[in-house]
Amino acid sequence: MFGQTGGSKFKPRQRQKSILPLPATFNRIHTLQRKNIPWIALLILFMWYFFNPFGVIAGMFRSATPNSYPPPHPLTSHNVIETNSRFIYPALELSPYLKGLPLDRIMKVSRVRDSNFPEIEKTLIKSLNSLDDPDVETQRAKEEAENAVSDVSKAINSFKNQDKVVFKPKNPDDYPQVIIVTAVDYERYSLDGMTKLIQNRVDYAHFQNYGTFVRYSQEFLPQLNAQSFLQTREKAKWVRIYCMQAARFAFPKAKWFWFVDQDSLIMDMDINIEQYMLNDDALDPIMMREQPLVPPSGAIKTYKNVRANSIKLIVTQSESMIETTSFVLRNDHVAKSILEIWGNQLYLNYQSFPYGPDSAITHILQWHPFILSKTTIVPAKTIAAAHNFKKKEDSKFTYSEGDFVVQWGDCKAPACEQILNQYDMLVKKPSK
Known part of the structure; x- marks a missing residue:
């Protein structure tokens, strides 16, 4: 009954045209509607902006008091000591009293146990500023009384207060554009040696209208949390990063920060580092583009098309690795982030970085393309020519007369101070 038969098959009828004509204004009405859509959208946005229906509801949950943030402060204290001097450095005449002092005299040392691992005892190192009134x-009166009784107490108070010193000029327009940063170890150099090192930075900064920021390496033990770091050459390099962070706080409006290691001297006082390599026109020709981060044949290289005006970090390179004996950091939010990543405790405590912060920054550049795009390598002889320990001739890494900076980071005591004395007599004084 329902099977296919030879009867007629039904097919859909063809669509018939309407027998009634469209109104003459039909197409014009649709055209006008399409033209009005942008105006309708603008009207809706206008009304939403001025008569936001959710604004009243959101206001019910909004705090009546405006957002407020605590003022910035040094790492180890909530107080600052302002100075109008562009030259910030410790009281070197008191350094002999600090030599040989046990750690618990210059720092607050606590021993604690982790609740998860009670069998493991940890040592926590904090600044004596944590004990301030x-x-x-009240604290100032207390320190003045202690200083009057003992030179050792005077040295300790001066040591801990150095973290609080910040630059505040009498005239805001008189702000140094470049800050020379150095950390010195008072157990490594004598008073005479430290005096020569700091005087070298102060002289250069004075002649070029820059600023200086010098701290003792021992001041950064709270970040390192181990005195043994300063007794190992590669681990002691981490002080450079934390000293730069402190310098940024002390000179917040400077344009550049130039770290110069304690095993270094600025040899030519006439050279202005901005004109020499920091200005875009000076930096661009000396940027080592497509340079392996791990020479001579590392897979990751610096970028080819990076521009000088985008650079935040300038480092040098030895024959085998990136070096931080002398490096320059721009003062902006990107450079600040790079420095904070670089000094993170994960990198500090990672045991597979044989060269401390040098290995860390190499790792960061290899794995973070954005930071690599903001970093450049310049030839070693620009700001970090090495002392010729092996008596090589015509080396592109070793110091020769006329170079801007010399460094002898591979030295071993007491040879370090002997090399310092040798070069100190050769420093080219300013011609003006």
């Missing part, structure tokens, strides 16, 4: 005047 909250009232500034």
Whole structure:
């Protein structure tokens, strides 16, 4: 009954045209509607902006008090000591009293146990600033009384207060564009040696209208949390990163920060580092593009098309690795982020970085393309020519007369101070 038969098959009828004509204004109405869509959208946005229906609801949950943030402060204290001097450095005449002092005399040392691992005892190192009286005047009176009784107490108080010193000029327009940063180890150099090192930085900064920021390496033990770091050459390099962070706080409006290691001297006082390599026109020709990060044949290289005006970090390179004996950092939010990543405790405590921060920055550049795009390598002889320990001739890495900076980081005591004395007599004084 329902099977296919030879009867007629039904097919859909063809669509018939309407027998009624469209109104003459039909197409014009649709055209006008399409033209009005942008105006309708603008009207809706206008009304939403001025009569936001959700604004009243959101206001019910919004705090009546405006957002407020605590003022910035040094790492180890909530107080600052302002100075109008562009030259910030420790009281070297008190350094002999610090030599040989046990750690618990210059720092607050605590021993704690982790609740998850009670069998493991940890040592925590904090600045003596953590013991300060909250009232500034009370603390000042206390320190003055201690200083009057003992030169050792005077040295310790001066040591801990150095972290609080910040630059505040009398005239805001008189702000140094470049800050020379150095960390010195008072157990490594004598008073005479440290005096020569710091005087070298101060002289250069004075002649070029820059600023200086010098701290003792021992001041950064709270970040390192181990005195043994300063007794190992490669681990002691981490002080460079934390000293740069402190310098940024002390000179917040400077344009550049130039770290110069304690085993270095600025040899030519006439050279202005901005004109020499920091200005875009000076930096661009000396940027080592497509340079392996791990020479001579590392897979990751610096970028080819990076521009000088985008550079935030300038480092040098030895024959085998990136070096931080002398490096320059721009003062902006990107450079600040690079420095904070670089000094992170994960990198500090990672045991497979044989060269401390040098290995860390190499790793960061290899794995973070954005940071690599903001970093450049310049030839070693620009700001980090090495002392010729092996008496090589015509080396592109070793110091020769006329070079801007010399460094002898591979030295071993007491040879370090002997090399310092040798070069100190050769420093080219300014011609003006």
